[in-house]
Amino acid sequence: MNFAQLKQPDLIKQACYVNGQWLTTESRLDVFNPANGEQLGHIPCLNPPQVEQAIHSAQQAFNNNQESDWPQRCQQLLRWHQLIMEHKSDLAFIICLEQGKPLNEALAEIEYAASFVRWFADFRQFDHGETLASPLPNKQFQTQHAPLGVVAMITPWNFPAAMVLRKAAAALAAGCTLVIKASELTPFTANALVELAHQAGFPAGVINIVSGDAAQIGLQFCQHGAIKKLSFTGSTRVGKILMTQSAPQLQRLSLELGGNAPFIVFEDADLDAAVAGLIASKLRNNGQTCVASNRIYIAKAVASAFNEKLLARLSALSSGYGWQAGVDCGPLINQHAKTKLQQWIKESEALGAERVFEQVNIASAANFFPITVLNKVTDEMPVAQHELFGPVIALQTFTDETEAIQRANQTGAGLAAYCYSLNIHRCQRLSQQLQYAMIGINEGIISAAVSPFGGINESGFGREGSHLGLAEYQYVKSICYGLGN
């Protein structure tokens, strides 16, 4: 299985895009299909002067950009959205091959990713400063929303299109220019999106994409005076490195980091809906989602009924190659992800967890991992302490609401939380008392372009999507007009 099967194979760029040109180098990084280990291609490993060229071209393009250019930028965004939708089956196939998720999920990711481009192009037209009521007769006060300048973005492999477009669309709508470093595990989706941006008519230098040594490029972004903001999505570990590195420049940062979402099912929940919600939130992208439910708390009174329904639904799911019909889960991204999960399961079993389900209907290639359900988990076990990022469902029980809330809040992370109950008062209490930035109430899939996405605490800061996502790439200018005497 390879990219030759694309309707438009020239969407595959084994290159970086700098100042409107695709650039290749002798030095390369190889890219593999996580499902079968086959090499898919390679991307350049740029050296610091080549990365500098990309930053410089973004700076030049920003200097040439005027607020009056917005109508053209808006047209470019709308054209980009249209091209992405026209090529969605090819783009989904690229995601499926380099990231592993099933084609239907990859297609859903493209539509979700494209929705940010459309949303920011539309919303920006209504974004404006204000004229303020002046307390002084001889002065008038106004605010303007100004673009920050050159923005660097570093994105992960789990949503190779959505994580790029959620940032890029907002920054472009704000009037910024970009240097993107996508994950080296999934570069071809980002490159194809940039090729479509090129076709949509963005001028040279407005969008640049680089690849190479991640740590070195990250450091270069953090230390570069021309880069006014760094927007990062990835692990908490790397987020902390970037924050430390960028502190001396007081560079603006958005950090979209890892989660450890509680999923609470109360005795008054619709159990079928709760099982469906858990499967949706836990097994989307085979568990490799920052908002995936991680610690599953079920009220003691309904635990055995819930578990029975859950295992019945899980038995019908299959794992396999994403490009084959009827596949529910793809592989993990690499061997490291698999070894980590095996280790945490083993350590948790040694502490008393019981394996009550292990999927049998699964492809035999190296990175596949069976959907696994553990019962009798406790909060101290590794499967509850770590962001699992895989298809492992760690079940715990609780006695009452106070206990559930207290245990759910007992983590450093603060991204997403979920609860299922048909009691409206309880749902309102939970929405107030769960200390998470995003809460799903009787719902397992919570993201949309219109809604602010982001975390608190160890899950980072900054918001993507929504009007707040645009503000991340702007600064507010306050203007005071003297009106004479």
Ligand SMILES: NC(=O)c1ccc[n+]([C@@H]2O[C@H](COP(=O)([O-])OP(=O)(O)OC[C@H]3O[C@@H](n4cnc5c(N)ncnc54)[C@H](O)[C@@H]3O)[C@@H](O)[C@H]2O)c1
């Ligand atoms: N909160 C969110 O919106 C969100 C969304 C998706 C993923 N995530 C998180 O991302 C993680 C999974 O992604 P990952 O494994 O690609 O994360 P990662 O932190 O390993 O890598 C993310 C990106 O950072 C780059 N990188 C790695 N080391 C770096 C360094 N020293 N300096 C600069 N860049 C560096 C990588 O090349 C990649 O592009 C999970 O923790 C997940 O929860 C969060």
Ligand SMILES: N[C@@H](CC=O)C(=O)O
């Ligand atoms: N799945 C998230 C991204 C994090 O993994 C989303 O819904 O946008």
